[in-house]
Amino acid sequence: MLRRILLFPPVWISLIVVVAASTLPLYVSGYILGLLTIAYYFGVFSMAWDLLFGFANEVNFGPTFLIGLGAYTAGILDNLYQPPIFVCVAAGAFAAVTGGVALALPALRMRGPYFGLMTLVAVLMLQNFVVVAAELTGGEIGLTVPDVISIDDKVNYWIALGFMTFSGAVLYGLSRSPVGLILQASGQDAVQAGALGFNLTKHKLAAFIVSAFFSGLAGALMVFYLGAASVGTFIDVTVGVQVIIGAVIGGRRTILGAAIGAVFLIAMGEALRPLGDLATFIVSGMALFVVLAFPGGLLGMVKGAREAT
Amino acid sequence: MSAADVYLEVKGLFKRFRGLTAVKDVSFSIKAGEILGLIGPNGSGKSTVMKSILGVEPPDGGSVRVNGVEVAGWPPHKIAQLGVGMVFQHSRPLHRQTVLENIVLGLLPDKLLDFFPDPAIEARARAIAERVGLGAALDRRPSTLPFADLRRIELAKAIARNPKVVLVDEPFAGLTARETAAFAKLIGEMRDDGRAVLVVDHNVKSVAALVDRIFAMYVGERIAEGTVQEVMQNETVRRVYLGGALETAARPESAFRDAQKPFLEVHNLNVFYGKAQALENVSIHVHQGEFVAIVGLNGAGKTTLFNAISGLAPYVGEIRRQGQSLRGKTAASIARDGIVQSPEGRELFTEMTVRENLDMGGGRLKEKDRVERLEWLFDLFPILKERANQTAGTLSGGEQQMLAIARALMMKPDLLILDEPTLGLAPRIMEQISKALERLRQTTPITVLLGEQNVTFALPHADRVYVLEHARIVWEGDPSRFASEVGERYL
Numbered sequence: 001m002l003r004r005i006l007l008f009p010p011v012w013i014s015l016i017v018v019v020a021a022s023t024l025p026l027y028v029s030g031y032i033l034g035l036l037t038i039a040y041y042f043g044v045f046s047m048a049w050d051l052l053f054g055f056a057n058e059v060n061f062g063p064t065f066l067i068g069l070g071a072y073t074a075g076i077l078d079n080l081y082q083p084p085i086f087v088c089v090a091a092g093a094f095a096a097v098t099g100g101v102a103l104a105l106p107a108l109r110m111r112g113p114y115f116g117l118m119t120l121v122a123v124l125m126l127q128n129f130v131v132v133a134a135e136l137t138g139g140e141i142g143l144t145v146p147d148v149i150s151i152d153d154k155v156n157y158w159i160a161l162g163f164m165t166f167s168g169a170v171l172y173g174l175s176r177s178p179v180g181l182i183l184q185a186s187g188q189d190a191v192q193a194g195a196l197g198f199n200l201t202k203h204k205l206a207a208f209i210v211s212a213f214f215s216g217l218a219g220a221l222m223v224f225y226l227g228a229a230s231v232g233t234f235i236d237v238t239v240g241v242q243v244i245i246g247a248v249i250g251g252r253r254t255i256l257g258a259a260i261g262a263v264f265l266i267a268m269g270e271a272l273r274p275l276g277d278l279a280t281f282i283v284s285g286m287a288l289f290v291v292l293a294f295p296g297g298l299l300g301m302v303k304g305a306r307e308a309t
Numbered sequence: 310m311s312a313a314d315v316y317l318e319v320k321g322l323f324k325r326f327r328g329l330t331a332v333k334d335v336s337f338s339i340k341a342g343e344i345l346g347l348i349g350p351n352g353s354g355k356s357t358v359m360k361s362i363l364g365v366e367p368p369d370g371g372s373v374r375v376n377g378v379e380v381a382g383w384p385p386h387k388i389a390q391l392g393v394g395m396v397f398q399h400s401r402p403l404h405r406q407t408v409l410e411n412i413v414l415g416l417l418p419d420k421l422l423d424f425f426p427d428p429a430i431e432a433r434a435r436a437i438a439e440r441v442g443l444g445a446a447l448d449r450r451p452s453t454l455p456f457a458d459l460r461r462i463e464l465a466k467a468i469a470r471n472p473k474v475v476l477v478d479e480p481f482a483g484l485t486a487r488e489t490a491a492f493a494k495l496i497g498e499m500r501d502d503g504r505a506v507l508v509v510d511h512n513v514k515s516v517a518a519l520v521d522r523i524f525a526m527y528v529g530e531r532i533a534e535g536t537v538q539e540v541m542q543n544e545t546v547r548r549v550y551l552g553g554a555l556e557t558a559a560r561p562e563s564a565f566r567d568a569q570k571p572f573l574e575v576h577n578l579n580v581f582y583g584k585a586q587a588l589e590n591v592s593i594h595v596h597q598g599e600f601v602a603i604v605g606l607n608g609a610g611k612t613t614l615f616n617a618i619s620g621l622a623p624y625v626g627e628i629r630r631q632g633q634s635l636r637g638k639t640a641a642s643i644a645r646d647g648i649v650q651s652p653e654g655r656e657l658f659t660e661m662t663v664r665e666n667l668d669m670g671g672g673r674l675k676e677k678d679r680v681e682r683l684e685w686l687f688d689l690f691p692i693l694k695e696r697a698n699q700t701a702g703t704l705s706g707g708e709q710q711m712l713a714i715a716r717a718l719m720m721k722p723d724l725l726i727l728d729e730p731t732l733g734l735a736p737r738i739m740e741q742i743s744k745a746l747e748r749l750r751q752t753t754p755i756t757v758l759l760g761e762q763n764v765t766f767a768l769p770h771a772d773r774v775y776v777l778e779h780a781r782i783v784w785e786g787d788p789s790r791f792a793s794e795v796g797e798r799y800l
Binding site: 173174177178179181182184185188189191192193194195196197198199200202203206253 | 363364365384385386389390393394395397401403405406410413414415417419420421422423424425426466469470
């Protein structure tokens with residue numbers, strides 16, 4: 001069984017990439033490590049999002065609702081009572097799941113674009129709450145947390161890489177498992193999946209919970225890396241857009257592609273930084289090009305090239 | 310037979326959609342090892358009956374019992390788990406998965422914590438694939454398979470859970486004669502396995518060889534029930550499908566001025582949709598002022614033919630209008646030059662008013678012409694005048710159909726193509742549309758190409774009839790000869 005899994009190309013290729021990436025702290029600067037640390041957390045956001053969009057076929061415009069809940073819950077808890085960090089992180093993940101269920105239960109009853117609209121409204125509500133409840137959340141200035149996981153760039157980098165690897169393995173495994181198959185069928189043809197005896201609401205809700213769990217967990221961990229939380233880094237709609245674009249350019253319905261896309265986006269943004277504001281424009285243009293020319297995303301491009309030969 | 314062997318029992322089923330009663334007091338039962346054919350023309354409510362059994366459209370009244378258990382109002386997955394399988398007409402497999410994985414899907418338990426595939430499931434999936442004739446295609450992706458094999462996947466998924474009751478929706482639509490025979494055999498095997506099978510189709514003929522009994526519906530109600538012979542001889546069935554004694558007023562072909570050089574010529578037309586051939590060497594012609602009916606069941610290729618003529622579907626072959634090839638012309642320019650289609654499904658601007666819809670059709674006319682034309686149309690369909698300021702979406706089905714025809718007529722077409730104008734309409738409404746068509750025929754020089762599966766509606770208006778079956782023209786002739794020569798096919 002294990003042998004069969006390890007021999008599966010996406011698995012061993014990913015393993016090689018992860019091993020190679022784990023050696024990076026030996027020869028790159030702390031600045032680059034810092035960037036990649038953030039990029040890896042975004043990779044988790046995008047992978048969690050792809051589980052919903054790619055498999056359950058539900059467009060969640062509010063990934064930052066889940067991320068923000070996780071980040072702020074962990075941050076506020078640390079600020080108020082300073083429990084061990086892992087307690088804060090667990091609370092963040094729990095909050096994201098609870099909030100996710102509260103959102104998904106009514107939203108999943110909606111058909112068509114309304115699910116997406118509800119998730120978008122949820123982001124705006126959370127954002128408003130953070131601003132209004134400034135005493136608790138730090139409002140527009142942001143929330144500074146007293147603790148960080150580590151002050152060592154390398155340790156932070158390895159934690160982020162390890163976390164992304166773990167999340168990727170779970171999400172990818174899930175997507176390839178029988179549950180993933182049912183989820184895909186539910187997303188593609190609700191009537192038929194029902195006729196095959198699958199309770200769609202149950203499966204979609206479970207997908208939402210898993211997605212929320214990883215989003216919240218990643219958000220909470222990122223707070224303890226940055227040492228601060230602000231609306232601009234965790235909740236703003238533009239952050240959500242970046243998560244979504246990462247998943248889409250990486251390749252819908254691939255999970256692993258989403259991580260590649262998110263890392264690619266952040267790396268490009270940084271590489272083009274000397275161009276100033278133009279950088280965002282160029283990165284957006286590239287994203288648009290990939291979506292138009294290769295609807296399968298970066299991974300789809302690779303697969304296409306392999307099948308063509 | 311004891312009551313325990315009745316696997317499906319439907320009693321006094323009612324279903325309403327807003328004002329419309331789609332199913333009225335329908336009752337039937339199917340025993341283990343029995344195939345019942347549920348037939349009826351489009352809009353007769355047979356699909357609604359099927360959806361009610363499946364739980365997709367919960368019934369408003371009556372009872373549905375599966376193996377003795379009342380399931381009316383249950384969600385579909387519960388009903389499926391109790392032992393109801395469904396073979397869908399349109400196959401939508403998972404394209405990234407192999408055939409084997411698609412069948413495995415049908416066998417998976419409805420569990421959230423099922424992370425590792427059970428090897429026994431794969432073995433069963435292989436056995437099922439072998440049985441439905443997919444043994445050689447297990448590792449292929451659905452997109453590389455021929456159309457008939459995609460239907461086999463649907464069949465495999467439906468029987469995967471070993472259901473007691475199997476619903477089969479139009480099993481033979483789009484299949485060739487050989488594939489039809491193969492599928493009939495597979496459905497026959499379901500009977501041998503002791504399942505109760507409900508086969509839903511349009512007419513008796515297509516399922517005659519397969520079923521044990523037939524239940525015929527028309528506008529939501531039962532009209533006949535019994536053996537194939539009994540139903541075929543039933544007076545009501547004959548009237549619904551063939552009309553009563555036909556009064557036809559066909560004009561002979563020689564009566565048209567362009568008898569030698571027809572207005573529209575379609576020559577050896579072939580159209581493919583991916584793997585399925587939608588039209589095969591179809592040749593027809595239409596004279597100026599003539600009313601020609603293309604009669605054929607769902608999926609025969611009528612809409613494809615009309616779309617090719619309108620420039621909406623790519624084709625191989627020749628289409629000429631007054632000797633001029635239409636190849637390379639855009640749909641818009643063909644329509645502007647006077648070949649106008651009133652499409653199946655009407656395609657109205659539902660958010661606009663009746664008047665605005667008509668103005669869209671007459672957008673290219675001069676003000677004076679448009680006013681005149683509008684007057685004339687309001688005279689042809691008086692109800693549209695009453696509804697002029699209502700949005701099209703709020704009209705009844707019949708009124709929408711009239712509006713669709715009127716909008717097409719606003720363009721002052723030389724040739725009007727009407728695709729299934731009676732789809733889903735009540736007989737009373739059909740009559741009104743029928744009268745309007747007759748007036749067009751008597752008082753205007755317009756040419757009409759009418760696509761219908763409702764023979765009763767099509768024949769009285771037609772000067773000439775073509776029968777389209779499985780993508781081919783199989784009969785051409787005078788409507789008066791229709792009933793005796795090909796009528797049997799439409800029962």
